[in-house]
């Protein structure tokens with residue numbers, strides 16, 4: 315779906331999420347959302363906050379699982395995805411704190427394997443993701459599933475690609491301060507979501523969007539695995555869609 319601009323696109327995506335939340339409320343069910351960080355989803359979160367404040371949208375039945383977190387990373391650190399999610403969304407809505415899940419970048423390395431397995435189990439036990447929001451990195455990563463990620467990969471520790479570190483360097487005051495690793499949901503975790511919406515805005519995403527949608531499915535561009543998911547929409551602005 316190609317929108318004239320990212321503002322209109324973000325409102326449409328927020329509306330879809332709000333409709334899903336209300337549908338689940340009407341059925342007396344929990345709504346399980348997979349959430350993303352980065353600049354792309356910010357306007358979606360702004361609109362969800364507006365819908366909460368102005369139209370009474372309640373998140374009391376919502377459980378969230380975030381895609382990823384830098385490793386190592388303390389929650390209080392302003393560069394953490396934990397901080398980002400609270401600043402842009404969780405602090406402004408009525409979600410129950412116990413229903414918020416962001417991978418913990420402060421888990422001891424020897425406990426990480428079990429921690430990642432438990433994160434997967436928690437998603438499964440909640441009933442699986444109803445909706446997964448994604449951005450895309452210039453490497454073709456979704457979450458932090460960098461080139462080389464296997465289609466069957468689950469939540470795990472990953473080493474960040476050089477291009478990803480270059481793109482994150484402005485947030486960290488230089489590439490040398492960017493963490494070299496991250497915890498990320500796997501490709502299979504994402505593909506099991508009942509619905510996937512990937513957002514991409516701007517000219518600098520046009521090349522990876524073209525390769526993701528029109529290229530061969532390959533772990534070299536992990537986002538291409540979404541071609542096999544039967545309920546995925548790429549929501550693009552005109553610049554991101556300019557090479558299709």
Ligand code: GLP
Nearest residue numbers: 351352353354449450451457458
């Ligand atoms: C980071 C995140 C991804 C995100 C990507 C793109 O690498 N881990 O989940 O999709 O950045 O970020 P942006 O939306 O700022 O372009």
